[in-house]
Amino acid sequence: MSTTVSQSKQQHPQNIVTVDNLKIHFPLKGGQTVKAVDGVSFQIRAGETLGIIGESGSGKSTVGRALVGLLKPTEGTLRYGETDISALSAAEYKRLRKNYQIIFQDPHAALNPRMTILQSLVEPMEIQNEGTRESRRKTALASLERAGLAPEIALRYPHELSGGQKQRINIARALTVHPQFIVCDEVVAALDVSVRGSILNLFADLQEELGLTYAFITHDISVVAHVSQRVAVMYLGNMMELGPTDSVIEQPLHPYTQALLSAEPRPVPSDMREDRRIQLQGEIPSPASPPSGCRFRTRCPYATDRCKADAPDWREVAPEHWVSCHYTTPSGVEQ
Amino acid sequence: MLVASNNTAVGNSTRLAERSTGDAQPVPGEVTPILDVRNLSISFRGRDGVTHVTHNVSFTVAPGERVGVVGESGCGKSVTGLSLLRLLPERTAIIDGEIRFDGRDLMSMRPKEIRAIRGRDISMIFQEPMTALDPVFTVGQQLIETLRAHYPVSQAEAREQAVQALKDVGIPSPETRVDEYPHQFSGGMRQRVMIAMALICKPKLIIADEPTTALDVTVQAQIIDLLTELSENTGTALLFITHDLGVVAETCSRMITMYAGEVVESSPVDDALRRPGHPYTSGLLRSLPRLSDRGSRLPFIPGRVPSPHALPEGCSFQDRCPHSGDGCERYQAVVEIDPTRHARCHKAKELNLEGAV
Numbered sequence: 001m002s003t004t005v006s007q008s009k010q011q012h013p014q015n016i017v018t019v020d021n022l023k024i025h026f027p028l029k030g031g032q033t034v035k036a037v038d039g040v041s042f043q044i045r046a047g048e049t050l051g052i053i054g055e056s057g058s059g060k061s062t063v064g065r066a067l068v069g070l071l072k073p074t075e076g077t078l079r080y081g082e083t084d085i086s087a088l089s090a091a092e093y094k095r096l097r098k099n100y101q102i103i104f105q106d107p108h109a110a111l112n113p114r115m116t117i118l119q120s121l122v123e124p125m126e127i128q129n130e131g132t133r134e135s136r137r138k139t140a141l142a143s144l145e146r147a148g149l150a151p152e153i154a155l156r157y158p159h160e161l162s163g164g165q166k167q168r169i170n171i172a173r174a175l176t177v178h179p180q181f182i183v184c185d186e187v188v189a190a191l192d193v194s195v196r197g198s199i200l201n202l203f204a205d206l207q208e209e210l211g212l213t214y215a216f217i218t219h220d221i222s223v224v225a226h227v228s229q230r231v232a233v234m235y236l237g238n239m240m241e242l243g244p245t246d247s248v249i250e251q252p253l254h255p256y257t258q259a260l261l262s263a264e265p266r267p268v269p270s271d272m273r274e275d276r277r278i279q280l281q282g283e284i285p286s287p288a289s290p291p292s293g294c295r296f297r298t299r300c301p302y303a304t305d306r307c308k309a310d311a312p313d314w315r316e317v318a319p320e321h322w323v324s325c326h327y328t329t330p331s332g333v334e335q
Numbered sequence: 336m337l338v339a340s341n342n343t344a345v346g347n348s349t350r351l352a353e354r355s356t357g358d359a360q361p362v363p364g365e366v367t368p369i370l371d372v373r374n375l376s377i378s379f380r381g382r383d384g385v386t387h388v389t390h391n392v393s394f395t396v397a398p399g400e401r402v403g404v405v406g407e408s409g410c411g412k413s414v415t416g417l418s419l420l421r422l423l424p425e426r427t428a429i430i431d432g433e434i435r436f437d438g439r440d441l442m443s444m445r446p447k448e449i450r451a452i453r454g455r456d457i458s459m460i461f462q463e464p465m466t467a468l469d470p471v472f473t474v475g476q477q478l479i480e481t482l483r484a485h486y487p488v489s490q491a492e493a494r495e496q497a498v499q500a501l502k503d504v505g506i507p508s509p510e511t512r513v514d515e516y517p518h519q520f521s522g523g524m525r526q527r528v529m530i531a532m533a534l535i536c537k538p539k540l541i542i543a544d545e546p547t548t549a550l551d552v553t554v555q556a557q558i559i560d561l562l563t564e565l566s567e568n569t570g571t572a573l574l575f576i577t578h579d580l581g582v583v584a585e586t587c588s589r590m591i592t593m594y595a596g597e598v599v600e601s602s603p604v605d606d607a608l609r610r611p612g613h614p615y616t617s618g619l620l621r622s623l624p625r626l627s628d629r630g631s632r633l634p635f636i637p638g639r640v641p642s643p644h645a646l647p648e649g650c651s652f653q654d655r656c657p658h659s660g661d662g663c664e665r666y667q668a669v670v671e672i673d674p675t676r677h678a679r680c681h682k683a684k685e686l687n688l689e690g691a692v
Contacts, residue, residue: 055551162639192407193578193622197635200624204632219552226624226633245629263556265581267623267691269605273585279560280553283521 051228243321375432403583612678
């Protein structure tokens, strides 16, 4: 990709993660491959929250897993700070890896039902060979408190807790090894609306207190808009748009982002609703046989023959605002 | 066939005994409702006793009206939906109250009579279309079966109507797709098939239980637009059960809020969004992150829904309510705020609650 060069030139000095032309392909029977992620490049800056949105099949969770080494890149590089992680030995990687944690969507499935909360909390430190039995216990209890839970909970089992409490446990567990960076994969999707706010507030508090960096992966645009400084929009294994949250939400430059934002049902009275829904035809195509050229062209209201023939470049259309579309301009798509 | 409830935990409660039963809500306007539910209480028998899941649920749906039922998980909205068609397991579910549909009493019907209503006069759409469709029959066979179960039409005629039904819900090339199996359809297309099946007998009422929750947002937009359009064109009433207040705002004209097994508010959607009548509705609306309010602290409702065995005396929301005080420990009757708005809160008239805007 020619554009990645220009992007790396203005590289931020303090990137926690740098992803360059990342591809993750899964082989299928019969020689086909699912191109779950197919050439994405971006950086995550120290102390920021990067939101990654997309529908199912967009590759957002695959990227999230790759960011913490749960999936190996088929192609491309992943750097933690300045370090290319593919060049590390297993021991070096394990030491570095503890700074990079992930929290999953289903708070219940992420906890072992046969372990007490305390046992779950000390496990990451045991794996890292950190401290003594007593110091691990202390760290675990301190993490619980930081996540807003009473220490008594440590001796309970997951089934005794509510969904919100369990997600707080998962957060506390990630904190026990003092990470710099946490991938949050749909962390509030399984929670009731009334408790989502308290969990999102907790993430914000922890970021401020501990200087954490997040990649916040979600399908919920209102959540991403709330927590992120920058937003990346994915579609069918490619990145469509990446920019400051305000620009992407207020003036989306990619036709897909525009449709996605307009599709979000809004809880406002009928007289306040802008009638501007862009109805997309059909659904996301199979990542095993993605369309030629631009991935979005089969559903794009502006698609032309050029979109079929050539994949659009990843262009910096406005300052810090990157878009992959032939036709977009700083004020949107021009026909 | 249907596993109904996430509320099947057992226990006991003496709560019902203390409740008065006379607060069925008046029908808004002069229209005779197509569905009239009065004092519906559902309990489940378990090994260690009886769990009371809903208490004196009363609401109405007018012909052609689209009503949203909202609330968090465990508030009793799905159980209520299933009970309307008597789909709850008969051996364990105890249903008390009145369900009148089109002037007829569904509660006292014999199984044969209720079967004649299911699918023909009232049909249902579920969250997960793949589990609601039979994988070993083509969608055409399933559509035809539904139609011929209720109407004496020939196979050829039924097939024609099945193709038309698929066409009506926007499935491309319905003539060939009618012979395909559910697994050959994508998630959104499967939900369209479900809607086609729900509509093929031209019912008077559709109960849709989280019909778009499993779908992506761009597909969800297609499905809610389709449901609204079909309901408007055919005059079918819709009871839309969902946790998503945005979906209700875009599809329904009235909103019923349930909490801990009770209806706590019934208001026109626009009113509920602007000035909700019950503190729980207000709390739900305020908890939604707004695109316009980025980066600020998010409001939330402290605590959690009480379990059916540990409901507080009086108002079931009082422990989480910012307005609780004197009088909340007493049983809460439904208060009429104005003829179209009702809330189960003794302060409903004096409180000025914040909505979504």
